[in-house]
Amino acid sequence: MKGKVFNIQDYSIHDGPGIRTVVFLKGCPLSCAWCSNPESQSIEVEVGIVRNLCTGCMLCADACPEGAVFRDDAGRVQIDRSTCVKCGRCVGACPRNARKTYGREITVDEVMAEVMRSAPFFIRSGGGVTVSGGEPTLQWEFLNGILIKCRQKCVPTAIETCGYLRDREVLKKLLPNIDLFLYDIKCIDEEKHRCYTGVSNDIILDNARFISSNRKDMIIRVPVIPGFNDSREEMTRIVEFFSELDSAIEINLLPYHELGKSKYAALDMDYPHAESAYQIDETKIRELKDLVEAGGIPCKVD
Numbered sequence: 001m002k003g004k005v006f007n008i009q010d011y012s013i014h015d016g017p018g019i020r021t022v023v024f025l026k027g028c029p030l031s032c033a034w035c036s037n038p039e040s041q042s043i044e045v046e047v048g049i050v051r052n053l054c055t056g057c058m059l060c061a062d063a064c065p066e067g068a069v070f071r072d073d074a075g076r077v078q079i080d081r082s083t084c085v086k087c088g089r090c091v092g093a094c095p096r097n098a099r100k101t102y103g104r105e106i107t108v109d110e111v112m113a114e115v116m117r118s119a120p121f122f123i124r125s126g127g128g129v130t131v132s133g134g135e136p137t138l139q140w141e142f143l144n145g146i147l148i149k150c151r152q153k154c155v156p157t158a159i160e161t162c163g164y165l166r167d168r169e170v171l172k173k174l175l176p177n178i179d180l181f182l183y184d185i186k187c188i189d190e191e192k193h194r195c196y197t198g199v200s201n202d203i204i205l206d207n208a209r210f211i212s213s214n215r216k217d218m219i220i221r222v223p224v225i226p227g228f229n230d231s232r233e234e235m236t237r238i239v240e241f242f243s244e245l246d247s248a249i250e251i252n253l254l255p256y257h258e259l260g261k262s263k264y265a266a267l268d269m270d271y272p273h274a275e276s277a278y279q280i281d282e283t284k285i286r287e288l289k290d291l292v293e294a295g296g297i298p299c300k301v302d
Contacts, residue, residue, distance in 0.1 A: 003142030006039050006103045006134075008114050011121065014302050016158040016180055016219075018127025021118045023111055023146065025131065026103045027138040029164050031198040032186070033272050034225050036260030039102035040134035045086050046102040048266030049077060053098035063093035081268065100266065108145040116153065128156030130182065137165045140174065147177035158182055160221070163204035171207060181211055181218045182252075187229045188237040196228055205241065212245040220245070221252045221302075224285060235288050239295045250298035253289060255280050 007024040015022045027043030028035075039046060056077055061069035068084040071077055091099040115129055122128050129150050136143045136159050143159070150157045158180035165171055185208070186201070187193050193201040211218060220242055224230050229238075242248050257280070264271040285301060292299040 001108050001142055001145045002105050003108075003111075003139045003145075004043060004045065004103050005106050005111065006037075008111070010118050012130070015130040015132065015160060016128065016182060018125035019118070019121040020127045020130050020158070021115050021122075022130045022132050022160075023115070025133045025136045025139050025143065028134040028162070029138060029199065030135065030162055032223075033196045034223065034228075034256055035272075036257060037134070038260060038264050038267055038269050043134075043138065045104065046267060047079065047084060047086050047088065047090065048100050048102055048263070048268075049079065050098045050100055050262075051076075051265055052262075053096045054094075055096055055098070057095070059093045059095065060090035060099055063089040065089065079268065102263075102267070108142065108149055111146055112149045112153070115150070115155070119153075119155065122155060126156075128158065128179070130158040130160055132160035132182075135162050135164065137161060137170065137174070140165075140170050144174055144177060147174070151177055156180075160184075162186075163207045164199055165207055166203060168207075168210070171210065175211070175214055175216060178216065181216055182221055183208055183211070183218050184221050184223065185238055185241065186223060186225075187234055188241055189234075192228070196225075208241075208245060212247040215247050218245060218248045219250050219252055220248055221254055223254045223256065224280075224288065225256050226280065226284075230281075230284055230288065232287070232291060235291050239292055239297060242297060243295070250300060251292050253285060253292075253299065253301045255285055255301065 004026040006026050009022045012020045012022045026040055028041050054077055066083050066085055068080045069090060088101050091101050131143055131146055147157050156179050159178055160182040162184045190200055222238055261271055289299050289301055
């Protein structure tokens, strides 16, 4: 069984308890306005240009079998993405490593070979494997293959999910192989959620309730986005929803950042907030953390 992965990150301490290996799967059904991993949105392998490394030598153009690389009127090297077949030859030809492939097709066993290199750290720290994305359930059979292999090797499992999974039967198949859900709740208001992510949150909230009813541990993760969900009113509604989930154990607040900005440029994608980037108010984050904890809920800022 093969799937498409865009990163495998060792020694993570922010994606579940202990020291973890995080497997990032490509593809996401949401289009969040603040997405910091644009390379995760498409399920397909993509080729990008790291602009600050490119010298314009055009060796990539010489290597391209489809003639998809050209220089624009401003002298910048570009990719004609309508003809690019993502063969990766331009990546190998670049002497400056300015070309990058986002994503690779890989088998479950190949994933596990990389994962098990860190097994001693899992044992000592109480860590394990977290499968993230994108949205990992978009490749649910591949995801389940990884989870089952982890189970066989006694490696604790977690998934980081937006919860947007339409097929409840698929969720039922995944549940026995997941120890912990890192579950994104972006806001409770359905109209606002649809406006900022492209989808309704009805399925997301219903799936959270279903997971909780099956007694699976959940950490609710809230990306804190100024102007979207950073008000006391919005956080109060999330806290109220948390109280419905018997198996939810804590809330994590994830302040917005711009670390993905360069990747938008590499993939020729418009950065959503180029003109008016969000500003993080650390005082506001502390206030929201205090609000959560005032309700008796453990809260961590990641």
